[in-house]
Amino acid sequence: MRLPGAVGTEELHRWLRTARALVSLSEHEAFGMVPLEAATAGARVVLSDIAAHREIADKFLGSAAEVVPAPCVATVPAVTAALARALDRTDRVVVEVPDWSDVASATRTVYLDVLATRSDRGRSGHPFRQSLPSAHERSMQ
Numbered sequence: 533m534r535l536p537g538a539v540g541t542e543e544l545h546r547w548l549r550t551a552r553a554l555v556s557l558s559e560h561e562a563f564g565m566v567p568l569e570a571a572t573a574g575a576r577v578v579l580s581d582i583a584a585h586r587e588i589a590d591k592f593l594g595s596a597a598e599v600v601p602a603p604c605v606a607t608v609p610a611v612t613a614a615l616a617r618a619l620d621r622t623d624r625v626v627v628e629v630p631d632w633s634d635v636a637s638a639t640r641t642v643y644l645d646v647l648a649t650r651s652d653r654g655r656s657g658h659p660f661r662q663s664l665p666s667a668h669e670r671s672m673q
Contacts, residue, residue, distance in 0.1 A: 577618075
């Protein structure tokens with residue numbers, strides 16, 4: 533096993549392309565970008581059982597991921613067994629994760645939904661909507 537420490541983006545991507553497995557035993561993550569990148573590059577992933585890891589495992593990783601109980605310090609045998617299972621598998625990992633175009637499209641949809649909801653409330657007499665000037669009214673000021 534080799535632990536190279538901090539590496540640049542290009543070297544990181546080379547490591548991810550050649551890795552058979554990635555282990556992420558974080559106790560807290562906002563989102564699991566590194567495990568997604570590793571799986572997209574073809575590696576299996578072993579993840580600590582935290583909300584962000586469960587979410588990406590359920591939504592994107594499927595059988596490419598194995599979640600082990602947290603805190604991981606107390607579960608060395610579980611991590612070891614999960615990593616051994618990941619390394620024993622020979623089938624190629626294929627996952628589909630959203631790219632920036634997908635993220636932008638989903639964000640646009642959320643904004644359009646919010647605007648439609650606000651517009652509907654404005655027509656029904658919602659006081660917040662009534663207090664906001666329209667674009668036309670703002671241009672006249």
